[in-house]
Amino acid sequence: MLANRCASLVGFMVSIFAADSASADSLEKTLSPLAKKSIVYVEASYVDQTDGAVRPFVGTGFIISEGGYVLTAYHVVREWLKQSTADKKTHQMFGSIGGKYTISKYPLEIVNHDEKVDVALLKLQFSDDIKLSPAPLCLDYRPASGDRFVAFGFPLESDFQPTPGTIGSTTGEHGTWTASSDFTYGMSGGPVFNADGIIGLAKGGQKGEPALRWVIPIRHAQRLISLSDEAPRACTIKAATQEAVSSAATLNSFARTCLFQIGPKKDRREIFPISAPSMVGQPCQDGVGSMGQVVPDDSKALTRYTSTCEFLMGPKAGQTGSFPAAPKFLVEQMCWDGINSYGLGIPE
Numbered sequence: 409m410l411a412n413r414c415a416s417l418v419g420f421m422v423s424i425f426a427a428d429s430a431s432a433d434s435l436e437k438t439l440s441p442l443a444k445k446s447i448v449y450v451e452a453s454y455v456d457q458t459d460g461a462v463r464p465f466v467g468t469g470f471i472i473s474e475g476g477y478v479l480t481a482y483h484v485v486r487e488w489l490k491q492s493t494a495d496k497k498t499h500q501m502f503g504s505i506g507g508k509y510t511i512s513k514y515p516l517e518i519v520n521h522d523e524k525v526d527v528a529l530l531k532l533q534f535s536d537d538i539k540l541s542p543a544p545l546c547l548d549y550r551p552a553s554g555d556r557f558v559a560f561g562f563p564l565e566s567d568f569q570p571t572p573g574t575i576g577s578t579t580g581e582h583g584t585w586t587a588s589s590d591f592t593y594g595m596s597g598g599p600v601f602n603a604d605g606i607i608g609l610a611k612g613g614q615k616g617e618p619a620l621r622w623v624i625p626i627r628h629a630q631r632l633i634s635l636s637d638e639a640p641r642a643c644t645i646k647a648a649t650q651e652a653v654s655s656a657a658t659l660n661s662f663a664r665t666c667l668f669q670i671g672p673k674k675d676r677r678e679i680f681p682i683s684a685p686s687m688v689g690q691p692c693q694d695g696v697g698s699m700g701q702v703v704p705d706d707s708k709a710l711t712r713y714t715s716t717c718e719f720l721m722g723p724k725a726g727q728t729g730s731f732p733a734a735p736k737f738l739v740e741q742m743c744w745d746g747i748n749s750y751g752l753g754i755p756e
Contacts, residue, residue: 435556435558435572435603435699436558436570436572437697438603438670438671438697438698438699439558439560439570439601439603439670440560440570442543442544442601442670443470443543443558443560443568443570443599443601444506444507444560444568445506445541445543446470446471446472446540446541446542446543446599447468447469447470447471447505447506447560447561447568447598447599448468448469448470448471448478448480448503448504448505448516448532449466449468449503449504449507449508449510449562450466450467450468450469450478450480450484450485450501450502450503450516450530450597451464451465451466451467451501451502451503451504452464452465452488452499452500452501452502452516453465453499454487454488454490454491454495454499455491455492455495455499456487457487457490457491462499463487465484465487465488466562466594467480467481467484467485467594467595467596467597467598468480468484468560468561468562468594468595468596468597468598468599468610469484469503469530469597469598470543470598470599470606471505471532471540471541471542471543472542472543472545472633472636472640472641473540473542473636473637473638473640474539474540474542474638475531475540475636475637475638476514476531476532476533476534476540477519477529477530477531477532477635477636477637478503478516478529478530478531478532479527479528479529479530479597479609479629479632479633480527480528480530480596480597480609481526481527481528481596481597481609481610481611481624482521482522482523482525482526482527482528483526483596483611483612484528484596484597485501485518485521485528485530486523488501488518489518489521500515501515501516501517501518501530502514502515502516503515503516503530503532505532505540506568507567507568508562508566508567508568509567514532514533514534515532515533516530516531516532516533517530517531517533518530519531519632519635520632520635521632522628522629522631522632524582525582525583525624525628525629526582526611526624527609527624527628527629527632528597528632529629529632529633529635529636542640542641543599543605543606543641544604544605544606544640544641544642544643545605545606545626545633545640545641545642545643546602546604546605546606546607546626546643547626547627547630547633547640548627548643549602549604549607549625549626549627549643551575551578551585551607551625552575553575553576553577554574554575555574555575555602556572556573556574556602557572557573557574557575557587557589557600557601557602557607557608557623558570558571558572558573558600558601558602559571559572559573559589559591559595559598559599559600559601559610559623560595560598560599560600560601561591561594561595561596561597561598561610562594562595562598563591563592563593563594563595564592564593564594566594571589571590571591571595572589573587573588573589573590573591573621574587574588574589575587575623576588576620580622580623581622583625583628584611584622584623584624584625585608585622585623585625586620586621586622586623587620587621587622587623588620588621589621590621591610591621595610596610596611596612597609597610598610600623603670603691603693603699604643604691605641605642605643606626607623607625607626608623608624608625608626609623609624609626609629610623610624611623611624662685662686662687662688662746663685663686663688663702663703663704663705664679664680664685664686664702664705665677665678665679665680665702665703665704665705666678666679666680666692666693666694666700666701666702666703667700667701667702667703668694668698668699668700669699669700669701670698670699670700671694671697671698671699672696672697672698673694673698673700674698676698677703678694679705680692685744686702687702688702688703688704689701689702690702714753714754714755714756715730715731715732715756716728716729716730716731716753716754716755716756717729717730717731717743717744717745717751717752717753717754718751718752718753718754719745719749719750719751720750720751720752721749721750721751722745722747722748722749722750723748723749724745724749724751725749725751728754729745730756731743
């Protein structure tokens with residue numbers, strides 16, 4: 409009997425790890441439609457101030473307001489800015505929304521820039537009948553080593569492309585984050601997304617170190633963002649679930665209910681009874697493309713629940729524990745002590 413129960417627990421844990429792996433694979437698929445609506449392919453030519461030659465340049469940006477304001481990396485437009493006023497008119501900058509090879513190209517003007525943090529604010533010149541889709545910005549995001557992200561842009565000769573990666577450290581040069589990713593020339597200035605929204609801009613890498621890249625934190629662009637015509641969209645998940653997780657008491661509780669805000673299950677709630685409970689307010693996903701945030705359980709939707717856990721793995725193996733203050737869990741389903749002991753729910 410004990411062997412069977414341990415096997416059940418192991419099966420549950422394997423399913424959790426498998427779901428986490430699947431969610432990593434689905435992150436690109438989930439975020440790509442959101443990124444494609446706001447991404448801008450930046451292109452122009454400029455007169456090189458050293459030899460007078462006309463040279464092309466390309467980069468990536470993303471829309472932050474319905475009025476057409478666009479963020480990109482300053483180094484993308486640095487050489488273009490050195491031109492004379494006459495040369496700038498001759499070699500106009502253009503932006504294409506959603507793809508490199510779209511029919512419509514819109515003139516771009518530079519509104520302001522910050523060389524120190526390597527960010528520039530541009531503005532699309534477009535007709536009033538076009539509705540733009542600004543990207544959500546996570547200005548309060550603070551990264552941890554190992555956090556996953558997806559960068560989007562137009563690498564080399566390729567069209568719109570997602571490139572996954574992970575945060576390495578927060579001690580890169582000039583306040584950037586180091587990252588392990590494959591983004592390359594053409595992706596500079598492109599949006600770097602986590603499951604909530606844009607956390608930064610793709611910057612580039614270190615010569616001779618193909619696995620090392622830098623990400624400019626989106627919060628470094630706050631001064632320039634404030635110059636746009638409207639407040640930026642907040643992180644998708646955080647804004648949508650603010651009411652559900654507003655109180656401090658709620659934020660300190662655990663639950664198994666996910667309110668999806670991205671993917672096929674958008675705006676739906678789902679309970680995951682076989683999973684270890686997560687703290688309310690934390691990200692959650694179903695492993696097949698839908699992502700959201702943990703919200704308090706609806707007790708009316710839960711049946712066969714208990715507060716008693718029989719620990720089968722970890723330091724408390726062989727013991728039972730009761731958690732009357734925590735949300736109840738299903739009998740014969742996985743439970744844990746919040747640290748490193750796991751077991752199955754038993755009747756009270």
